[in-house]
Amino acid sequence: MQPQNLSFFLFLFVILLPSVKPDLDSDRAALLALRSAVGGRTLLWNVTQQSPCSWAGVQCKDNHVTVLRLPGVALSGQIPTGIFSNLTHLRTLSLRLNALKGQLPSDLASCASLRNLYLQGNLLSGEFPEVLFSLHDLVRLNLASNNFSGVIPLGLNNLTRLRTLFLENNHLSGSIPALNLKKLEQLNVSNNLLNGSVPGKFQIFSSDAFLGNSLCGRPLKPCPGTEVPPAFGIDINEPKKKKLSGGAIAGIVIGSVLGFLLILLVLFLLCRRKSSKKTTSVDIATVKQRVAEIPGDKPVSDVENGGYNNGYSVAATAAAAMVGNGKSEANNGGAKKLVFFGNSARAFDLEDLLRASAEVLGKGTFGTAYKAVLEVGTAVAVKRLKDVTISEREFKEKIEVVGAMDHENLVPLRAYYYSRDEKLLVYDYMPMGSLSALLHGNKGAGRTPLNWQMRSGIAFGAARGIEFLHSQGSNVSHGNIKSSNILLTKSHDARVSDFGLAHLVGPSSTPNRVAGYRAPEVTDPRKVSQKADVYSFGVLLLELLTGKAPTHALLNEEGVDLPRWVQSIVREEWTSEVFDLELLRDQNVEEEMVQLLQLAVDCAASYPDKRPSMAEVTKRIEELRQSSLRENHEPQPNVINDTGDISSR
Incomplete structure (x- = not known):
């Protein structure tokens, strides 16, 4: 390298290096200032480490702190102003289940990239924090179980991407404004001091979202003085019309009897036909x-x-x-x-x-x-x-x-x-059918939602079954892993099916097999390695978490498979949007959901060497299930209706 080129390179190095390191230094200083102000029994950060990215609850990206999750660590006191102005790249902030009080600092507005804000279960007070209205990228907002008062402001309309709004168990008063939040999927304003009628756009939510107030209107009881529409267009205030004549009454009776007999005849014929089908022996x-x-x-x-x-x-x-x-x-x-x-x-x-x-x-x-x-x-x-x-x-x-x-x-x-x-x-015979049926079948009334415990249990059982197959020899694989091959017992325990059949059939049975589940390196679907099985299982985990089949119409329109679609969402820091809405109803399992999502992405890595073994997969699922069970059984500090946070990676 010529001397002048070397000098130019050193000049750039000297100029650019300080512009990287101070960013993380300012984030580090802000975190230490927060710890000093509000304490915390578990904030035992190793301050001898220059980088805060390895501290508990802290995650970084591109030389900035992007996630700060400190739930239930006995934080107390008031958050001082000046901390968040140095944490401007935060995407997820979780301080739930602590004892923080006072109002939110005004410099929280500096966190313009904030997606997820979870402050439920504290002692925060004052009127609804207007500082939130400038956080236009907010997706999840949870202020439940605090001491906020005043009215619900129209300024929430600024949060056009908001999908979750939890305000229950506060002291909010007045009426619910007619907010225009087109993407809102979850709402709870129960147990406040609200009055008036439920706005029309919010009437799609269940009554549980509005209980404990003085509210009326759908989905609650009708408001006083609300006129009930006349039944079938008949005005009860109209003068009574003349009675029907005897001939008209006789005609109606005869017609009704004939109609009833006709219905009986049709039902009889249908029953005979159905009975005949059921009793037919197959000889x-x-x-x-x-x-x-x-x-x-x-x-x-x-x-x-x-x-x-x-x-x-x-x-x-x-x-x-x-x-x-x-x-x-x-x-x-x-x-x-x-x-x-x-x-x-x-x-x-x-x-x-x-x-x-x-x-x-x-x-x-x-x-x-x-x-x-x-x-x-x-x-x-x-x-x-x-x-x-x-x-x-x-x-x-x-x-x-x-x-x-x-x-x-x-x-x-x-x-x-x-x-x-x-x-x-x-x-x-497996009476509950397949996981595919449970995930993508009828989702109407009467269907039992698949919650986290059920889904993680199915994932664990399926992983154990596939791990056992792999333990029978290095050349033993399943070759056809997908949700329709995961069958369920009455207690929703997973049973893996179709193993060992790929070697029995000819090539004509294989071209369309495992559409969306097949690893990219598989060229002959009759020759599938154990690492290719891991890829298919990763797609299965993504299906469990997102509720979308690998052949989902949305994915086909976008021209991507399920793993690439999930990764694109995660790259944009919108991780919370990939989860099935039925999963978001669960409480205190967001950590585990994100961990399972990360495991699924690891399994569906493009290169086989990057994928874990099924033994490691089973172990990781078991650990995160045990973690969620422990958290669900730990006593909570007098906080109800807690909904946790979903961090972005």
Whole structure:
């Protein structure tokens, strides 16, 4: 390097270096000033470390503090002015469940990039803090369980990106203004001193959001003096019209009777038809016709991989699968029987399945799925395989390996049947169907929401099942991991299905497999490594957290897959927006949700070497579940209705 070039380089180094370091130094000084002002029993920061980025509750990005999360650490006193003016890059601020008092400092307005502000469970007071109106990027605002008073100001209209507004358990008074917050998804103003009617735009929220006030109007009781619209357009104040004549009354009665009889006749015919369908036995003589009548493929979310109730992928009924070839072989002396594995109970045989009533559950990657109810009342599930081109000897060798897999988080294979034209697998019947059905099925009234404990438990169970498969050998993988292959027991415990089947079928069954779940390095879907399994499991975790399937229409329109979509949201510091709204109802589990999101992103890394092993994945899920259970059982300092924060990474 020439001397003049070296001198120029050193000049730039000297000029630019100070512009980087002081930024973090000012952030560090602000954090130390905060600790000095409000204390905190757990703020045991190691001040000998020059960088604050490793301090508990502090996260940095681009040489700035962007996240400060200090929930429940016994902070007390008033936050002085001058601290936040040096923390101008904050995206998430969580000081919930402390004993902070007084008003918010005016320099909080300097944090123009703030997305998430969680101050619930303190002793903050004064009128609604106007300093918040300049934080135009706020998405989550939680001021619940404080001592704020005065009216709810119209200045909240400045927060056009606001999705969560929690103001419950304060002393707010007056009426609720008609705020124009188009993106608002969560609202709670309960237990204040509010009066008047609920604004029309807020009437979509549940009554719980408004209880403990003097409010009226939908979704609460009608306001006094509100006129009730005349029923069916009849004005009760109009003079009574003349009574109907006797002939008119007779006509109405006769018409009603005839209509009632007609309805009874239709119901009778429908019941007979339904009863006839239910009692139809699937025997060898009729099964070919029944299979021919199976409707075309249902939507992927309904029956992908022969799924039960929206994607039951392993359970299928032997009854409808036993076509004439098995019987003819038996008649010719080459009798074919069900082959049971290990200690599986031999409570039925091939003929029992042939006589069973069957219900078609759907078609999928490896074949058609059925549910068969035996004469003794036992329900079994069988998959009728398609495109099996290997010999009987090779089939037997490979399926015996599958049958030997014994783990509480795997759907056990009980028996198989092999003939020249029919290959059948008999499994335990899983009554709750698949995770795909639960996530993407009917979300109407009466549906049980999937909360954090259920979802994290399903993730943990599925991880354990896949980890067990991987522990059977370095070349053992699942090869077809997706939500329709995660089946559920009545207690919502996860059971992994469809393992070991990728090696049984021909190439024609594989092109469309695991759309959206397949790792980028997989070229032959019949040859999937354990690291590729980890990628698919990462997509499954993202599906659990976002509520979006990898084939979601929104993602397809944007031309990205689910992992890339999540990463794009996280890069923009809008992490809280990726979570399914049903998850946001849970309290005090935001840390764990973000940790699981990070684990999912790690699993779905583009390069296999960057992905963790399934053993590590299982361990991390178990640890975060234990963390959430501990936090939920810890006593809280007289604070109710706490909703935690979701940090941005």
